Amino acid sequence: MRHILAIILFALLSCLAFFGYTKTHMLEERDALLERQNQILETSYKAVTHMYKVSIESYFKYIILNQGVLNILHKAKEANIEEKAILRGSLYRLLYPIYNNDLKDLGVRQLHFHTPKGESFLRFHKPSENGDPLFDIRPSIKIANIDKVFISGFEGGRIYPGFRYVFPIIDKGEHLGSVEISLPYESIELELSKLLTCKNHVFLMKKSVTTNLVFDSHKEYFMPSSFSDEFVIENQKISSISEKSIKSPMVDTINTLIKQKYDIEKLLLSGKNFSTPIVDGNEGYIANFHAIYDTSNALAAYAVTYGDMEELVSLEKKYLITNFMGCLIIFLFSFGIYLYLKQNKKILLEKIQFETIVRTTVNGVLLLNTDGKIRFMNLAACKILGYEVGEVEGKNSHELLHVHDTSYDQEHCHILSSIKSQKAYVGEEIFRKKNGDKITVLVNANSFIQDDKSIGSVTIFRDITQEKKNQARIEHLAYYDALTDLPNRKLLLNRLSLALKESTRSFEFGGLLFIDLDNFKTLNDTYGHDMGDKLLQEVALRLQSQLRTCDTVARFGGDEFVILITKLGNDEAKAKDELYKIGQKLLQAIVIPYHFVTVDYGFTASIGGTLFLDDTKTVDDILKNADAAMYEVKKEGKNEIKIL
């Protein structure tokens, strides 16, 4: 549960981080779009104002600044009020055709002459308004008349604000005042609209350059803007731009959304260019605000353009899709981590279990790679084989450990073959210990399968050397007498049965001698059973020493021994004679005195024998016949041989 919560938290944080990244990226992409739009607007604006500057300079130099005008201005410097009025009228009369035709055609609204002292001399756009001082409200006029340099820029005024081009008038070294030619924003907009795709424009002007400056009678030229109390627009009743924008549903929509989504008042007062991208459903809009500064470098107005911008919708959709895909990938990745951790935990548990098993098991565990090299050997294996932990890793198990009876060829190795054949192998093998000793191990080898390909094996083995010895001992005791190590009654009967079959097949006589030590009980009673046992062991050795390896000496019970003789030939008499001679030889060996530590002892034995040739006699019959012959010897005085 803790892991699940951690992974969910990880996924959520990752999503948040991803959202943040994509948002930043999208904003960068969007800002680049907006920057391009703003640059287009700024470049267009500069191009238009520069174009006007060039045209207006030409008009000033070659048309306005003629000798007639200069004469009037010279006279006006020294004239009284009445004379000045006539000169003013004369100047109006002289330049009115140029103002009314050429300049108005160019888009000029104001042609305004100023005295050297900065008073309005003649406004062609408002001839009856003159004589008012302008230096305090018109920095451009002050600069043109004090510094006597040309200046241009947007500026407020007593009648209208405008884009001013103010020229000082100096003739023959005499300063005659200045003249300004001003454009309304309509003229700028007219040219801008030829360069820009946006067809809706608004010109936002600060009150400081409009209503705060104009004559009271001209305040009605302006009306509040929809954005800020600090900004006004020209009254729609005198401005086609304002009228068009107010009637435009698109501008109305954009303005409403701007006010909802942006702190537009704050943005406007920042005095910087900015754009307000807006996405409304499937519609994308942009309003670019180009800041315009007056001649004293203070914010004066904003040229605003409105337009569609489908790229914003595409960008937003791309952003949403990216976020969706990103989230999906993050959640899939997180789910993958969850599964990985779960699997890892399971593997870790299995590993702990495996290591515990491998560490604590008494069985040796060997991990081999496909070419038989040892990758791992557990502690039990190290103990069994006499190695230190880690000593054999990387070495070839086949060469180091495995002892093959026949071939060292790896192809014949059961363990390595099991890797290749991808089949389990269980069997006994001989392993070599570090000290060279060989041990028998029970091996269980299983190959590791990955993608249907064997990548090694695990070989679990157990040292069964002692088990094998014990088993052999048990098996020996089943067929041999524990005291004398001679075949016991069971093995004798078995061999007798085989000999009987062999005799039948080879048609050669076999013989059986039944030996019973005489007076053996007396020995036991006199010297104890230990002495009796020693004597029986000595008798056994003497009997074995007298016979061929193919013959069998068995202890039949107590002090009774049975000798099985085979291959006595097919002549019965000779066979009987040969059997008798063997009996004699055995008897002679028995009667030789026995030398013990404390005593020398001598005694005799009674031997009965019989021949057999085919299966006409059973094993029991043969034994009974030999036993009967031995009893006859006992009856007749012992220490003799009798063959029936």
Add this chain to the structure above:
Amino acid sequence: MLYLRQGENQMQLLITLFLTILLSLHVEARPLTFAPSPLNDTQKIFEEFSPMINYLEEKLGEKIDFHYEKKYDDMITSFQENKIDLAYFGPLPLATLRQSCSSAVPLLVFNEPNGKSGYRCALVQFAKDKINFQNNDSLKVALTQPLSTCGYMQTKILLKTYANKDIEEMKFNYLGNHDEVALSIIRGEFEIGGMKESIAKEYQSLGLKILHTSQMLPSFTLVANANTLSKEKIANIKKILLEIPREVYKTWGTNISYGFSETDIEDFNSLKIDELQYNIPQKGNF
């Protein structure tokens, strides 16, 4: 039968009532309309009258639209067709209007700069120009409009009394408004002209010279249309304008910034009788 005749009368009454309501609804459906004096320069007109209209809009709680006409004739026609609710008329056009339209109700007269109602017309020239009235039939006379008080009628009187010249023997043309008369003379397009004295004084700083002035004439009047406005509303408008503080109207356009006075209808009646004896040409003669 009696029952049926009574029913017919009731039906007629209902139809009349319905039509009256329908008509009044139709009239009330559009915003109030104000027609300023006819001028070519709509911007100047707007500048002149918009403070007063804005004030009225605020006090009445109703929107008021501007209705522009370039000639008094058209303005009178629009008034008669009930397209105008309030209008700014000079004395002569008002007398002409009242002759054919009994619904034209003079509400108030606009005071002149001296604070009194009534104004003068002036004969003007550019001070630099030397004019020889004698034996000079090529002199060009600038006039405002045929029905403007200071247009043909008063200029004819001023020329006769100042220079003993008959305007019919001179070249004259109508320029639409007083400012254009002044500016055209300053530009040298006309030698002399007739215009309102108060406006002429505005152009003295450009060398416009007042040669002669008329007797005091009734001032420009705010006229209400009784066909489109209820008596209550007319009375309300009149009350609002008469109660405007001086601090408010003094910032308005030049010609309406001196306050209002009650109308003396007799001034217009006498003007109608006297002045309409002149046969005013509707077009210039060159």
